[in-house]
């Protein structure tokens with residue numbers, strides 16, 4: 001099968017499948033164009049559906065083992081795509097990446113202790129800290145030339161000096177679209193080592209990196225003894241987030257073992273038959289689809305830039321170096337996210353409110369361009385309509 005424009009242009013009808021993005025009537029009305037939840041409106045790699053169908057055809061779904069092959073498929077993929085060489089012992093299976101963030105916080109801090117995050121950031125980062133009674137230390141990213149965000153290392157160091165025990169990092173960064181460079185990541189590591197801060201890096205968006213940027217896995221920069229864990233999953237990459245399967249990866253087995261104990265004590269279980277089946281198929285047979293997808297998303301990003309220039313010339317989009325999510329400053333049109341959302345709902349288009357990523361997101365919206373080009377164009381047209389109406 002060809003994973004060309006025609007394949008991705010066709011999209012897939014998701015209405016009535018109980019999917020959050022299209023069917024959540026608390027957020028969007030019937031007929032609205034959804035550009036919000038971070039999954040994609042494309043058929044996934046056929047090898048995944050075929051593997052699930054084959055397994056489903058055997059009508060007994062009893063307790064299932066996580067096998068060496070499951071782990072080996074993940075590790076081989078990681079080596080092929082990212083040059084990372086890890087042993088099976090470096091892997092801890094998890095149901096979700098957010099589970100990993102929460103377990104990391106619970107495992108390596110006590111209630112009330114301080115956890116650093118670079119903000120604005122994907123909402124569950126803050127929730128992982130606050131739901132567990134810890135204190136989130138927000139280190140705001142600075143918006144520099146061309147609306148590109150950067151880490152304020154002085155403020156990060158100040159935060160570490162204030163007694164931070166753990167840092168949760170998003171790499172690449174949702175929502176501001178940064179693909180952190182080797183130099184930036186190395187600077188973070190210098191500081192975490194200096195202040196004894198344990199680092200958990202959510203790398204779920206690793207595959208969505210646009211040339212000339214290159215994804216730098218945090219574990220390609222670590223040294224023996226570093227207290228760093230990477231969280232990964234096929235869920236974003238292959239659009240199978242509803243199945244739920246993720247990995248914590250670290251050569252630091254002391255850290256991994258502690259995390260495993262916390263996971264087991266909390267009663268977190270995994271090993272869903274279909275998640276394992278789908279994920280193995282994704283790692284082993286999904287790459288042609290993924291390459292086609294990246295070509296399509298690259299074109300969509302160019303299209304989005306053109307559409308914004310034409311229809312919403314005062315929107316400021318930060319450079320999307322990575323992810324399929326565009327971070328839009330719409331404050332020239334309307335300063336409040338609540339009002340922006342209201343106007344968009346009225347016009348039949350749904351984006352994610354900037355404040356979901358923290359107070360720094362006021363006046364911003366996040367737009368998901370992981371959809372057929374026609375859907376993207378219709379969505380932007382409706383945004384224009386919404387913002388040009390008084």
Ligand SMILES: Cc1ncc(COP(=O)(O)O)c(C=O)c1O
Pocket residue numbers: 038095096097098099122170174202204205233235241246
């Ligand atoms: C940065 C980031 N981490 C984690 C997740 C969710 O991952 P999971 O469903 O495996 O918890 C998302 C989903 O949008 C995300 O953007």
